[in-house]
Amino acid sequence: MWPVLVGQPPALASAFQPRAALRDSVVAARRHGDDVVLAQRGGRAGTQVLTGGGGVGKSQLAAWFARQTIDARSTDLVVWVDATSPDQIITGYARAAVKAGVPGADGTDPGADAAALLEWLHTTERSWLVVLDDVGDPGEVARWWPPQRPGGWTLATTRLQDSTLTGSGRQQINVDVYTPAESVAYLSQRLTEASCAHLLDGQVASLTAAVGQLPLALAHAAAYMINQERDCAAYLADYRSGAQRLADLMPAGADPDAYGRPVAVTLLLALDAADRAEPAGLARPALALAARYDPAGHPDALWATPAVTTYLSTHRDGPPVTGEQARRVLRLLHRYGLLTHTPGDAARAVRVHALTARAMRETTGLDAAVVAHAAADALLQLWRDGDHASIPLATALRANATVLADHAGDLLWHPDAHPLLYRAGWSLLDAGLHTTAETYWAHMTRQAGRLLGAEHPDTVSARASLAASHRQAGRTADAIALEEEVLADRLRLLGTEHPHTLSARANLA
Template structure:
């Protein structure tokens, strides 16, 4: 086997992916000595802020659920469905507590509101049940099926469990990844608004409706016991449709009146008054008579009126701002920024938030990041009733807050739970904004968020974010808007990282051709898409096309950005793993082999591009037969990767595999076998026995052990 074919057939794809894109371009490394768990702090604690004081009228439902906890039972899926605000999560929470406190079950609670939250939560479940860091890292990076890993460990669990998938209002998310399964070791409970049986084959469906009159009245009296009689409470409960969310908001309001407490009779009179209460019907969204937002709107508007009367208009402003985002946990750090001053003074944000908490309009939850969370029905009704003249400044401020929370220049780093939490809020903003200019600003931020996710290795979330952002942006801006094309390009780059080369190639080709037609060949966006396409072509085995495109990108970047720009140096580095030994010596007037020194001079020793250039340079030295030099360089690179990203990280294993080759080439076959044995063991754990990377590593180890291996010919 020639040196060129040796690199292409066995290592080039792997090293090229790692060095050409993974640690130079995509920067998706983790910091520290070990891979992080990439999920909420705990799946053993329900992510709800305020559990119900007393759960009314759910005895029959809870008894049916408790039946599944009896000895020998397992394999059931229960779906609790009903309109928003009817208390599905409260039922699941109460059952969760009963199962863990009295039935000896391990309780596992996962938010299923969006793909990223579901995946992170389920991988945290796998970690709780014993999955190792390497396996979790591979699943997170899209290198092995994440759902299979999770259910493998759930099936192996030594303890029986209860798994709650909360707020699964988009059941297609569960279906797409085959996340919802059964196991004899446990019981699954799903809460959702979607009741169609086709979404829940084999599950037992349980409707959770509004409360009976007497129980609804008791909810009001549980929260505000001194505000009136049982009959008074029953009358107000009927007015509020006996919807638990509306009752909770009303009771929270009544319980907080101190200087001039309202009675239930007074509350009912205010429900009859007022034009302001009916603002809910003037919003942007048309509401049907059955829509629960009508009922919720009756309650929160009275609370906002009270805020105004008490000299707390900032609470109203903050709630309307929060309604521009989604119902998922909203990191508190997002609100604690000077950019919020467009809507309310930053110094008053704490007081405003406390007022919302006191009135049960939001609640604090801890999902690894301290956050505030409001019910989706409440946010929808607030958004619909927001005066039209306030919407532009609310949208602009929301975009500024999100922009400040996303890194200006995303780079390699450890997993940051804040990034994943920002995704649904960025997409919610894109859905709510109707102004093209503000939509463009929001799309730019969400695309940058996708890049940041990509560069921490959360490829699936990055792809889903970029794809969804492009689709939403296209509705407002058109298919050929610069920012829409940039989001599509980012989606293509992430498809490449997920190994979906056949999907990435046509997408990147189409985007690059459009960018070149609209903006020119030397436009930065065009060059970025060209670089991404070159990576795909190289991994598809179309070496000549990849080399031609790489040379074009290098020339364009030199001309547009200069020879010392990190993107120019990164593009040149990719040539070190594309070319054969003879081509490397002749390329770029013979200067390609001095690239690490250039990177060191212009960027510094710790820059990601510099480290990647050393990795690729070691491969080139190996092809050239300069084994001692290659061994010394790749040893330093391997140590740096292990120190920064952990021993299981893919590029750390790729570097270790190259180190095994240089050791073998220098005659240290025992050391090479030891290194490759470790690589294969870690890949088996992280990727599985049948993954191509594992198969290639096992073949190299076999060649070492049998004596078939030969160094590259020079």
């Protein structure tokens, strides 16, 4: 059964640049210590943490190391985990524990299985690599950091600068934009591989400097140049014109890290071109929808749902958009480098870089409420049997629901709470993630009370689910007290024979 791969590293970008200086520093650190592969320069073994702003290529560099390890078949267990939330880390670890045959991991309790994996990593003679991609809250995930062992190592990426990430055998390596030489090498290789070397001219260095040597912006630029047959000088003129246009769309203070503005300009240029291509008029609303989802990816089956095709149909004249046309829009956006579509990765087939998504949300001009509700409707339609059909699919749906809710703010609470918000919470309970479920339902209860009022049925339902999460977590007394309040409210508001009242009474039996 060995080697074992759990999770899916993102595909390496076309003309991927291995960032020789960064790669060499990581390799040197790995070779320096004896107890893990990645090591701190002082000789203490530890974890490598790649930090940097959006669009600089942290995940790509981590994916390169992971794929090198996989291709060499030199490591028994490789685990790639989206580390934006504890829920996803626990679920990823639990899958790894079951797949690797860790003693005591039976797939029934994700938290227990994840803990069993960490215990196994402490003692196993097997070699392993764990990649924690895009750590979102170092304090929350601290307990899930893998141990320091001679046969294993951990590589993490994050956009944060946080003291929690350093020390304790963790060495921080800052990842910045390309060097000028790397930028020119990337653009030259990308255009040459696409049989477009004739587009390279004397303005190549000026072009790369104009976009700030940012890998993501260069990827947008290269895709546009290839598809539009624009040489460096012509693209540079387009870029400068687009920068003037951006001033009307994005406030000057909207980009605190200075990376978003080059991406926003390259995005607008590529999006204008894609929107003119067939199927015409659909690229912009499609990317606006995709930008609401988890950057780590969402299922491409979502694009065949009635919610998506109906949403796209409202943005152009003519017959309704079909599922096949929606898929063609995905491929169009992929061709222009605005998203990545990898059909073989069912649960995470469509990925939009976080910085591209942010620029899209800030410049789209579309009704945010309409987009948010369409995105929520599509997830809900895809979720019918998601929890039972596939753990990776259920995990991806939960992650996408969480990201969408964060972006939407209060938009999914009007006129009532969108059913997706409840479906996501029930999925946590179904998965046995009781600690995360308690946090989720406590938040939902506060939100519902604030936006809908204490006696709204959705608020009472949120409190009932919070009671269920307390019960699942073993907090029986808290669960009973809250269930008694829920029953009293439902008796008063709905009457003795209402199904919700009967359900509340059964929960107390």
